[in-house]
Amino acid sequence: MSEKGEVDLTGAKQNTGVWLVKVPKYLSQQWAKASGRGEVGKLRIGKNQGKAEVEFTLNEDLTMIDSLGDKPSGVQAPRDHPFTMQTVGGQTLAVFTETQSGKEQISLEGLVVQRAECRPAVSENYMKLKRLQIEELSKPVRLSQQLEKAVTTNYKPVANHSYNLEYDRKKKEEGKRARVDKQQVLDMLFSAFEKHQYYNIKDLVDITKQPVSYLKEILRDIGIYNVKGTHKNTWELKPEYRHYQGGEEEEEKETND
Amino acid sequence: MASLGGSSSSSTEYIVRVPKNTSKKYSIMAFNSGDKVNCSSWTQARMERDMSNRRMYGVEETEGAAGSEFGKKQREEARRKKFGIVTREFKVEDQPWILKVNGKAGKRFKGTKKGGITENASYYIFTQCPDGAFEAFPVNGWYNFVPQAKHRTLTAEEAEEEWGRRNKVVNHFSIMLQRRLREQERGPDDDDEEGEKGGKKKKKKGGRGGDLRIHDLEDDLELSSDESDSSGGEDGDSKPKKKEGDVKGKGKKKKKKKRGSDSEANEDSDDGDFEGLEVDYMSDESSSEEEVGEEKAKSNKEAVPKGIDEASESEEESEEEKQNEEEGKEEEEEEEGKKTPVQTKKKRDSSGESDTSEDSDIDGEAASALFMVKKRTPPKRGGGRGSGGSSRTGSRPGTPSIDSASTSNTLRAAASKLEQGKRQVVGGSSESPAAKRLKMESSSTAVTTQSPAPSGKSTPQPPSGKSTPSSSDVQLTEEAVRRYLIRKPMTTKDLLKKFQTKRTGLSSEQTVNVLAQILKRLNPERKNVNDKMHFYLTE
Numbered sequence: 176m177s178e179k180g181e182v183d184l185t186g187a188k189q190n191t192g193v194w195l196v197k198v199p200k201y202l203s204q205q206w207a208k209a210s211g212r213g214e215v216g217k218l219r220i221g222k223n224q225g226k227a228e229v230e231f232t233l234n235e236d237l238t239m240i241d242s243l244g245d246k247p248s249g250v251q252a253p254r255d256h257p258f259t260m261q262t263v264g265g266q267t268l269a270v271f272t273e274t275q276s277g278k279e280q281i282s283l284e285g286l287v288v289q290r291a292e293c294r295p296a297v298s299e300n301y302m303k304l305k306r307l308q309i310e311e312l313s314k315p316v317r318l319s320q321q322l323e324k325a326v327t328t329n330y331k332p333v334a335n336h337s338y339n340l341e342y343d344r345k346k347k348e349e350g351k352r353a354r355v356d357k358q359q360v361l362d363m364l365f366s367a368f369e370k371h372q373y374y375n376i377k378d379l380v381d382i383t384k385q386p387v388s389y390l391k392e393i394l395r396d397i398g399i400y401n402v403k404g405t406h407k408n409t410w411e412l413k414p415e416y417r418h419y420q421g422g423e424e425e426e427e428k429e430t431n432d
Numbered sequence: 433m434a435s436l437g438g439s440s441s442s443s444t445e446y447i448v449r450v451p452k453n454t455s456k457k458y459s460i461m462a463f464n465s466g467d468k469v470n471c472s473s474w475t476q477a478r479m480e481r482d483m484s485n486r487r488m489y490g491v492e493e494t495e496g497a498a499g500s501e502f503g504k505k506q507r508e509e510a511r512r513k514k515f516g517i518v519t520r521e522f523k524v525e526d527q528p529w530i531l532k533v534n535g536k537a538g539k540r541f542k543g544t545k546k547g548g549i550t551e552n553a554s555y556y557i558f559t560q561c562p563d564g565a566f567e568a569f570p571v572n573g574w575y576n577f578v579p580q581a582k583h584r585t586l587t588a589e590e591a592e593e594e595w596g597r598r599n600k601v602v603n604h605f606s607i608m609l610q611r612r613l614r615e616q617e618r619g620p621d622d623d624d625e626e627g628e629k630g631g632k633k634k635k636k637k638g639g640r641g642g643d644l645r646i647h648d649l650e651d652d653l654e655l656s657s658d659e660s661d662s663s664g665g666e667d668g669d670s671k672p673k674k675k676e677g678d679v680k681g682k683g684k685k686k687k688k689k690k691r692g693s694d695s696e697a698n699e700d701s702d703d704g705d706f707e708g709l710e711v712d713y714m715s716d717e718s719s720s721e722e723e724v725g726e727e728k729a730k731s732n733k734e735a736v737p738k739g740i741d742e743a744s745e746s747e748e749e750s751e752e753e754k755q756n757e758e759e760g761k762e763e764e765e766e767e768e769g770k771k772t773p774v775q776t777k778k779k780r781d782s783s784g785e786s787d788t789s790e791d792s793d794i795d796g797e798a799a800s801a802l803f804m805v806k807k808r809t810p811p812k813r814g815g816g817r818g819s820g821g822s823s824r825t826g827s828r829p830g831t832p833s834i835d836s837a838s839t840s841n842t843l844r845a846a847a848s849k850l851e852q853g854k855r856q857v858v859g860g861s862s863e864s865p866a867a868k869r870l871k872m873e874s875s876s877t878a879v880t881t882q883s884p885a886p887s888g889k890s891t892p893q894p895p896s897g898k899s900t901p902s903s904s905d906v907q908l909t910e911e912a913v914r915r916y917l918i919r920k921p922m923t924t925k926d927l928l929k930k931f932q933t934k935r936t937g938l939s940s941e942q943t944v945n946v947l948a949q950i951l952k953r954l955n956p957e958r959k960n961v962n963d964k965m966h967f968y969l970t971e
Binding site for chain 2 (some may be wrong): 198284378
């Protein structure tokens with residue numbers, strides 16, 4: 176998108192003024208419950224002897240507070256909230272938005288002309304609300320609880336664990352690893368070493384499904400065992416068999432039998 | 433919207449809505465009041481996330497068959513889990529913004545997210561709709577935007593150096609100038625670095641390649657500030673300085689080339705290798721060169737035909753410079769001496785070559801410009817440093833004695849000439865050879881400034897009109913006192929302050945004695961200023 180990063184400056188140009196209002200947590204929670212068009216209340220702006228007074232009144236239907244737990248809280252959110260108006264100060268506060276969906280467009284919505292704090296009018300309701308909040312917060316996160324009976328559901332003595340049984344069965348079914356043709360094993364090894372240079376013996380056993388001793392014999396032929404260095408106890412191919420520049424020719428790695 | 437008339441107040445009611453379905457996320461862009469940002473003056477702006485903190489984990493290992501182990505990734509992950517190493521996830525929403533206003537030539541801002549704004553209270557943006565109702569949008573993030581400096585700044589190490597010299601450096605414009613010159617010098621040397629970073633940033637990056645520098649703006653710097661730098665120092669004062677800076681720059685090129693190659697090797701050093709090693713940086717010498725003034729420029733250009741007298745005049749300055757250069761160079765070599773003994777040897781050779789110029793500054797001056805480029809032992813510096821000095825002197829035990837033997841002839845001749853023309857300055861001169869210096873330091877005897885150098889070389893010190901010494905040592909010589917008194921009247925207290933015990937290596941009592949003797953000999957004139965007895969000399 177050629178416009179990515181381009182900021183739409185219409186808001187700034189028009190000098191759109193907005194208010195930045197700090198709202199208490201419980202109020203924003205109530206607002207989240209609004210339905211329909213999202214009406215949450217009324218804002219009354221008045222001029223009382225020269226001073227502007229702003230007050231927000233919460234809608235009736237949004238005053239029910241849900242509390243944690245099952246019981247209804249019986250607490251109502253206060254309805255009246257006078258705004259404390261503050262100036263922006265010297266700071267320049269701009270508001271910008273990003274659209275999330277697909278095309279990300281950043282646009283400058285406007286500048287903050289007024290700051291305000293929404294305070295609840297002190298009332299009985301508010302006190303109850305606060306008390307509820309404090310109670311919830313003061314609950315410890317972790318709780319020690321005494322149990323009446325000892326827990327017996329976890330571990331029972333078992334003749335043989337189910338997991339173990341499965342494991343044994345799997346082993347038996349697989350059987351001892353059968354030695355296949357050396358050539359086949361070599362092919363498997365070479366293709367493995369094409370992918371990585373260093374291998375653990377266990378991993379190789381897993382890959383080739385050969386008994387360890389047999390595999391070791393073959394490896395001793397074509398590979399070397401790294402004891403020191405960064406690749407602790409790993410096997411790698413002998414240099415003459417290596418071909419790591421990309422584009423491996425497997426025919427070249429024919430071993431001499 | 434209903435209008436209610438209240439008593440003595442009029443108020444209007446507006447409906448407040450909190451829209452539910454906005455796809456837009458609102459954030460605050462906060463600027464500092466001091467920056468005087470006016471959003472309406474922006475013609476265009478671009479803003480993107482600053483992704484520089486994204487670390488690509490796991491991509492660092494070599495992909496492909498060679499050198500890789502089977503299951504390495506899983507093993508690495510298991511290991512990290514075992515040790516409890518938790519790598520923080522890279523969240524795009526928390527990354528800072530880079531805002532560029534008015535295109536390439538305009539301002540740049542970096543906006544860092546301010547944490548914790550949604551923890552206890554929520555911010556809402558109230559906008560008024562055309563229908564009169566208010567709409568409230570919650571604020572998702574708060575970003576503080578600060579302007580990014582386009583002019584060049586000092587890195588942390590350079591800043592620390594400069595801080596150490598803040599009392600001595602008068603001309604602050606020169607600081608950035610010297611830095612730029614230094615980088616220009618290094619530029620031709622660091623070819624590989626240049627190649628990487630492209631032509632435009634050559635100059636700036638050339639310097640970077642030299643040392644390990646911690647610099648935030650490394651990627652973002654633009655070259656236009658080069659001009660603005662010079663424009664910064666445009667008052668009359670700095671113009672001549674700039675000129676001489678250029679001259680000096682040329683003069684220094686040779687030396688710097690070598691230094692540049694030295695400094696390249698420095699990159700390989702690990703942290704902690706040089707802890708405790710006090711190093712003198714080039715900038716140190718450069719400030720002293722600044723103060724040396726035009727005389728230095730002159731001496732640079734006309735080294736060859738210069739007469740002895742002139743040479744002796746500027747001898748002290750150039751000597752200082754040489755010492756500085758040499759010392760600085762020595763330092764560098766010193767450091768690499770640990771890895772590349774060849775370099776130190778090279779230095780020895782070069783100093784062996786420049787025997788003649790070594791102690792007697794006069795000779796060095798008279799010889800040629802070439803000698804000036806070659807390094808000389810900075811004995812003064814060697815004494816002044818702590819560990820650095822001792823290690824340095826340790827590394828060159830033999831040279832001074834060798835030098836002294838071979839140069840005595842020519843030096844004597846030059847010395848006798850000088851003696852005729854100038855007052856003989858006694859003893860502990862700043863040009864004393866390394867050996868003498870060593871002796872002085874180790875024996876820690878008071879520098880009886882009266883006695884001539886014990887090493888069989890008399891190095892008379894002609895006076896010079898040198899301005900304030902750049903750093904470390906000032907010898908308590910008659911010459912030095914003379915200089916001060918000529919320049920301005922001083923009380924004994926002032927004089928004592930000039931010859932601080934730390935620097936001259938004398939105890940305070942000795943200083944007082946020596947100073948008293950010198951004053952007696954000089955017999956300066958007295959006058960009373962502010963009820964204090966000042967001494968002064970007229971020449």
